[in-house]
Each structure stands twice: as structure tokens, then as C-alpha cells.
Amino acid sequence: ANGITRPKGYRVSWHYNPSVENHHFGQTHPMKPWRLTLTKSLVLSYGMHTAMDCYVSRPATREEIAAFHKDEYVDFLSVATPQNIYEMYPELATGPQGFSSHIFGVGDDCPIFDGLYAFCSNYAGASIDAARKLCNKQSDIAINWSGGLHHAKKAEASGFCYVNDIVLAVLQLLRHHPRVLYVDIDVHHGDGVEQAFWSTDRVMCVSFHKYDKEVFFPGTGPLESTGPIHPDNPGKNYTINVPLSDGIDDETYDYLFRSVVEPTIKTYHPTAIVLQCGADSLGHDRLGCFNLNIRGHGNCVSFVKSFQIPLLVVGGGGYTPRNVARAWAHETSICIGADRTLNPQLPEYMPHREAFRKEGFTLFPNLGGWRRENTNSKQDVEKIIRHVRDQLAEIRT
Numbered sequence: 001a002n003g004i005t006r007p008k009g010y011r012v013s014w015h016y017n018p019s020v021e022n023h024h025f026g027q028t029h030p031m032k033p034w035r036l037t038l039t040k041s042l043v044l045s046y047g048m049h050t051a052m053d054c055y056v057s058r059p060a061t062r063e064e065i066a067a068f069h070k071d072e073y074v075d076f077l078s079v080a081t082p083q084n085i086y087e088m089y090p091e092l093a094t095g096p097q098g099f100s101s102h103i104f105g106v107g108d109d110c111p112i113f114d115g116l117y118a119f120c121s122n123y124a125g126a127s128i129d130a131a132r133k134l135c136n137k138q139s140d141i142a143i144n145w146s147g148g149l150h151h152a153k154k155a156e157a158s159g160f161c162y163v164n165d166i167v168l169a170v171l172q173l174l175r176h177h178p179r180v181l182y183v184d185i186d187v188h189h190g191d192g193v194e195q196a197f198w199s200t201d202r203v204m205c206v207s208f209h210k211y212d213k214e215v216f217f218p219g220t221g222p223l224e225s226t227g228p229i230h231p232d233n234p235g236k237n238y239t240i241n242v243p244l245s246d247g248i249d250d251e252t253y254d255y256l257f258r259s260v261v262e263p264t265i266k267t268y269h270p271t272a273i274v275l276q277c278g279a280d281s282l283g284h285d286r287l288g289c290f291n292l293n294i295r296g297h298g299n300c301v302s303f304v305k306s307f308q309i310p311l312l313v314v315g316g317g318g319y320t321p322r323n324v325a326r327a328w329a330h331e332t333s334i335c336i337g338a339d340r341t342l343n344p345q346l347p348e349y350m351p352h353r354e355a356f357r358k359e360g361f362t363l364f365p366n367l368g369g370w371r372r373e374n375t376n377s378k379q380d381v382e383k384i385i386r387h388v389r390d391q392l393a394e395i396r397t
């Protein structure tokens with residue numbers, strides 16, 4: 001009745017465990033699992049679940065998490081609670097104002113909340129499940145909107161991320177795939193994934209992000225940061241960074257994305273791709289500073305999909321929940337080939353419809369153009385494209 005059918009010739013799976021919605025970083029913390037509730041509401045109300053294989057994912061096991069993370073850190077995550085944390089580490093309570101602690105990275109950005117380990121193991125389990133569906137060819141595109149937490153390090157929480165589900169999923173893909181391409185359109189630099197695969201040519205990491213050292217988190221990812229410098233290190237040139245300034249618009253981003261991603265795929269020949277779709281690169285994001293619209297953001301998904309290479313799609317940042325949900329619902333429709341079928345007006349009857357009132361119940365509100373101007377000049381953009389072209393020429397040998 002809504003015109004949504006299974007895609008022809010390929011399979012899409014959706015991996016999700018609604019238990020992730022029950023966890024809260026804290027009342028005023030910008031990371032809101034509510035965005036996942038809204039995303040699910042749109043996906044189901046449009047009937048998009050009927051076009052996918054839908055799996056309730058299981059929590060990742062301790063051993064699966066320890067495939068990347070240090071044992072002591074996994075132990076810590078699995079036992080820490082808001083009640084026992086100060087007993088275990090009294091120095092957390094006595095740190096300087098607005099402390100950023102060095103105890104496994106916990107602090108204001110990464111608080112210890114009730115159910116933290118259940119939250120982490122569930123979003124990680126969904127990414128691992130999704131990767132396995134791609135490995136055994138039961139899916140061509142596998143989606144986990146609750147994943148994409150790209151800042152987590154081996155033994156350290158960072159930037160709202162505790163367990164790096166992307167690294168865990170890539171490790172799964174590497175069991176069957178010789179080369180994995182990672183593409184990250186979150187407004188923040190994908191530093192945790194970059195660091196994990198810094199010294200290998202089996203994973204190529206590409207991140208587009210706002211870059212302003214010392215000012216914008218995490219402060220890494222300049223254009224010149226392309227892997228280890230030593231000529232014998234296999235990771236040399238297998239990292240691509242696209243540093244951007246405030247206000248980038250759909251047109252500029254689309255041009256840059258195509259100009260970087262197409263030659264990268266044609267040079268590297270990945271056998272699987274992981275796309276991190278952080279929605280904090282949209283205009284009007286609470287933490288971001290770009291001017292992308294839902295369609296501009298979604299164009300990145302369409303473009304990557306067009307290469308028809310097994311694709312893992314994960315979420316990431318996104319701090320204006322209703323727009324995150326719009327973007328990820330639209331991108332789900334792109335994955336199943338229904339983006340031209342969906343009614344841009346939201347379904348008449350759906351849970352939480354009121355959350356979308358402000359912009360008039362449309363999937364495509366105007367998020368670009370006027371809040372801040374595009375400070376990325378044509379010269380900046382061309383310099384990036386030249387740099388990437390020269391870098392790719394080095395690995396062709």
C-alpha cells in the first residue's frame with residue numbers, strides 16, 4: 001500500500017536492539033539515545049522494515065569486545081557504576097573543575113551511567129552481527145544506526161564513545177575481506193578507527209571533518225596526516241583526512257566527497273566498505289558547524305552504494321535528535337532503493353510525530369544556507385583534491 005518493496009537483486013539487513021534506548025548519559029548531556037527511538041519510529045512508520053531482514057541484535061561478548069580493547073579496560077567498563085566509581089577511584093571526585101580524568105577516559109564527555117556496559121555491548125553486538133552478515137553474504141548492505149562510535153580507543157573512552165564498534169566490525173570483515181575502506185562523514189575526526197588501523201594497508205580510513213586544532217574536538221586529522229612516515233610501514237598513505245571549516249554546504253560537500261571517494265575506491269579496490277553516517281554534519285546540529293541538508297548528507301550514502309561493494313552502514317554523532325532521525329530514515333530508504341518512493345510528508349499516524357512539528361512534519365526541512373556562511377573557499381577544496389590525488393598516486397605503485 002505504501003509502495004515499499006524489497007530491493008531487487010540485493011539484500012539489506014537492519015540490526016538493532018531497542019535496549020540501547022533505555023540508557024542515558026545524563027539529563028543535559030548532548031548524546032541522546034532518544035534519536036534512535038525517533039529513527040526507529042520513522043523507519044517503521046514508513047514501512048521500510050518490510051524491505052529489510054530485521055534482526056534483534058545480541059550484546060557483544062566480553063571476548064568479542066576484547067578483540068580490540070584492553071582486558072583491564074573491558075573489566076573496568078563491565079563493573080563501573082555511578083555508585084561504585086568514586087569508591088574505586090577517589091581521585092575522580094577531587095580532580096580540578098570540569099575535570100577530564102585519565103582513568104580510562106571517563107569524565108564529563110564519557111560519564112559512568114547505569115547500564116553503561118549493557119549499552120556498549122548492545123551497540124557493538126549490532127555492528128559485529130551486521131559485519132558477519134556481509135561476510136557470509138547473507139546481506140549486501142547491513143545497517144546499525146546505534147553504532148558508529150568512532151572515538152573509543154584500546155583502553156580509553158573518548159568523545160561519548162566507550163567501545164569502538166567500528167573497529168570490532170572491521171576486524172570481523174578482515175577475516176573474509178582483504179581490503180576494507182572506512183569512510184566517516186561525522187563532523188568530528190574518526191580518530192579511534194584511524195589509530196587502530198594506522199599501520200596496516202588492509203584498511204583505508206577516510207574522514208571528512210571540521211578541523212581546528214586546539215579548538216574543535218578531537219583536534220586531529222589535518223590533510224598531511226596520511227599514515228606512518230616510515231617508508232617500510234605498510235600503513236603509509238593508507239589514511240586520508242579531509243579537514244574542513246565552518247558552514248560547508250551540500251554542493252561543496254558533494255563535489256569534495258565524490259572527488260575524494262571515487263578515486264580512492266578506484267585505486268584501493270576495497271572488497272567491503274564501512275560508512276559512518278554521523279549526522280552532526282547536518283545544519284542546525286547542536287554541536288556541529290556544517291550546513292548540510294538531509295539530502296546532501298544522504299547523497300554520500302547514495303554515492304557509496306552506487307559502487308555495489310558490500311556495505312556496512314553505521315550511525316555516529318548527531319545532536320539535534322529529530323534531524324538525526326530524518327537523516328537516518330532517509331538513508332535507510334536510500335539503502336533499500338525507496339528514496340524516490342517515500343512521501344516527504346511524514347506519515348499521518350506515527351509514534352512521536354509531535355517531535356517533528358517545528359519544521360512542519362517534513363522529512364526534508366531547510367537546514368542549510370543561513371545560519372553560517374560557507375568558509376571553505378574553492379582554493380581550499382581544490383588543494384584537498386590535489387593532495388588526495390597525489391597521495392593515491394603513491395599507493396598505485
Ligand code: VJV
Pocket residue numbers: 026028029030100108109148149150151158159160161186188189216217278280287316317318
Ligand atoms: O570538546 C570536548 C572536550 C572538552 C572537555 C569536556 N567538556 C565537557 C567539553 C570540552 C574538551 N569534547 C567534545 C566531544 C565531542 C564528541 C563527539 C562524538 C561523535 O559525534 O564524534 C561520535 C559520537 C564535546 N563537544 C561538546 C561537548 N563535548 C559537550 C559535552 C557535554 C556537555 C556539553 C557539550 C557533557 C556533559 C554535559 N554537557 C552536561
Ligand code: CA
Pocket residue numbers: 184185186187188189190207208209
Ligand atoms: Ca568525520
Ligand code: ZN
Pocket residue numbers: 186187188278280316317318
Ligand atoms: Zn561527531
